Each structure stands twice: as structure tokens, then as C-alpha cells.
Amino acid sequence: MEGPDASCIGEYIYYRGDNIMLLKSPKKLSFWERTYIVEILKGLGVTISHLLRSFWNMNGRPTVPYPDVKRKSPERFRGRHRLMRREDGSPRCVACMCCPTACPADCIYIVAGEHPDPKIEKYPVSFEIDILRCVFCGLCVEACPVDAIRMDTGIYEMSDYTRRDLIYDKEYLLKGEGAK
Numbered sequence: 001m002e003g004p005d006a007s008c009i010g011e012y013i014y015y016r017g018d019n020i021m022l023l024k025s026p027k028k029l030s031f032w033e034r035t036y037i038v039e040i041l042k043g044l045g046v047t048i049s050h051l052l053r054s055f056w057n058m059n060g061r062p063t064v065p066y067p068d069v070k071r072k073s074p075e076r077f078r079g080r081h082r083l084m085r086r087e088d089g090s091p092r093c094v095a096c097m098c099c100p101t102a103c104p105a106d107c108i109y110i111v112a113g114e115h116p117d118p119k120i121e122k123y124p125v126s127f128e129i130d131i132l133r134c135v136f137c138g139l140c141v142e143a144c145p146v147d148a149i150r151m152d153t154g155i156y157e158m159s160d161y162t163r164r165d166l167i168y169d170k171e172y173l174l175k176g177e178g179a180k
């Protein structure tokens with residue numbers, strides 16, 4: 001069979017246009033193949049050989065005994081967020097709402113307040129990030145006009161026991177622990 005639309009599906013069936021043609025009958029299974037016993041044993045042999053090779057690391061794959069040893073993250077790795085401070089220790093954030101607007105996961109919640117310093121228009125009364133919703137895209141960092149939020153802590157261990165503990169508040173984000 002020839003032609004631009006002719007193709008082979010498997011060993012026995014040829015397909016052309018809307019027509020399917022059976023050229024050869026599929027091989028008949030032997031008695032032992034029909035019982036599946038030999039095939040199951042063959043499959044188990046393959047599985048066990050892979051298990052033993054992995055157990056003694058015969059493939060030479062590197063293993064890291066986490067959490068005793070932690071792999072170094074790449075330079076551009078985005079870890080947990082942190083909020084930056086001014087020289088006087090107050091948050092650099094001016095509650096402009098650019099980051100919650102840019103956030104595709106809608107996981108930044110800010111309550112803005114009037115700043116006592118007339119040179120600074122606003123400040124975040126509260127600033128929360130729901131880290132369970134965050135997709136670590138970094139758009140909040142890109143959107144910030146005053147470099148008040150960064151994702152350079154290198155922290156990737158963010159598990160906890162309750163959902164509430166995974167909504168990071170302003171004080172926690174200002175700690176910036178693990179910052180590079």
C-alpha cells in the first residue's frame with residue numbers, strides 16, 4: 001500500500017483514509033502466555049532487578065540524605081518572599097496595591113493606612129500572603145515600584161500543620177530569615 005495517507009499501525013493493520021485493512025492475523029498466544037504465569041514472573045524479574053540496582057545504586061545516581069544534607073539552590077531560585085525595611089526599620093512598602101493587582105493567584109491581602117510621615121503617603125497596616133495559593137511566579141516582585149518585596153530568601157521548606165499558619169503576615173515576612 002502506497003500513498004501520502006497510508007501508514008502502518010502496529011505490525012498487522014494498515015490504515016488509509018477511512019479504510020482499515022487487516023493484512024495479517026495477530027499471533028496466537030501459546031498456552032503459557034494465556035495463563036499469564038510466565039509473563040507475570042518475567043515482569044516481576046524486571047521489577048526486582050530495578051529494585052536491587054536502585055538499592056545498591058548500581059546506576060550511580062547521586063542521592064542526597066535530606067533533611068540532614070540540603071542541596072544548594074540555583075542562583076535564580078525563588079524562595080519564600082520577604083518584605084524589605086527602610087533604614088529606620090519600618091516596612092519599605094507604600095501599600096500601592098501593585099503586587100495584589102499583578103498577582104495571578106490572588107493571594108496577597110493588604111490593608112493600607114495613612115502614614116504619619118507626610119512624605120510617605122501610605123503604609124501596610126497588614127500585609128499577608130497565602131503561601132498555599134501562591135504559584136511563585138515572581139510577578140509581585142516585578143510589579144513593586146519601590147523594591148519592597150523580594151523572593152530571594154532561598155527558603156523552600158514551607159510546610160506546616162494548619163492552613164492559617166501558611167498565611168504569612170507582615171511581621172513574619174519582615175523577618176527575611178535565610179535571606180541571601
Ligand code: SF4
Nearest residue numbers: 103134135137138140
Ligand atoms: S509569587 Fe506570584 S502568585 Fe505568589 S504572591 Fe507573588 S505574584 Fe502572587
Ligand code: SF4
Nearest residue numbers: 093094096097099144
Ligand atoms: S507593590 Fe510593593 S509597595 Fe506596592 S503594595 Fe506591593 S510590596 Fe507594597
